[in-house]
Amino acid sequence: SSGINAEWPLRPGDAPDGAEVCELVGIYILHKLSRILPSESIGLYRDDGLVMLKDSNGPCMERTRKQLFAAFKEESLKITVSPPSDSVDFLDVTFRKDGAF
Numbered sequence: 735s736s737g738i739n740a741e742w743p744l745r746p747g748d749a750p751d752g753a754e755v756c757e758l759v760g761i762y763i764l765h766k767l768s769r770i771l772p773s774e775s776i777g778l779y780r781d782d783g784l785v786m787l788k789d790s791n792g793p794c795m796e797r798t799r800k801q802l803f804a805a806f807k808e809e810s811l812k813i814t815v816s817p818p819s820d821s822v823d824f825l826d827v828t829f830r831k832d833g834a835f
Contacts, residue, residue, distance in 0.1 A: 756780060763809070770801045777824070783813075784824045788831070 760778045767776050767785070777784040785802070787795065799815050806813045816822070821830045 766805055766809075767802070770798065770805060779825055782825060784822065784829075786822070786829070786831075787818075 757780075760780070763783070764773070764776060764778055771785060771787070775786050775788075777786075787798065790798065795818065802813060802815065819831075821828055823829075
């Protein structure tokens with residue numbers, strides 16, 4: 735035994751290297767999501783993520799939602815998906831679909 739006892743998911747501050755592990759996991763997830771979505775539509779800050787899709791119709795959004803759930807399920811993670819909106823609050827900042835915040 736290596737003596738390492740880690741629980742999933744690690745969050746910044748949970749372990750001496752928790753922040754670094756969290757960032758590495760985030761980079762891995764961004765890479766994985768870039769196979770589903772354009773990389774410029776994905777944002778991540780620590781353990782908070784945001785995906786913004788423009789001009790997607792209902793069937794396309796549903797297909798993307800299913801792909802996202804499947805990608806996270808493969809990693810034993812869960813996500814929430816909010817219905818389409820013209821704005822979103824992310825880390826105390828309101829982003830609008832027209833690019834303003």
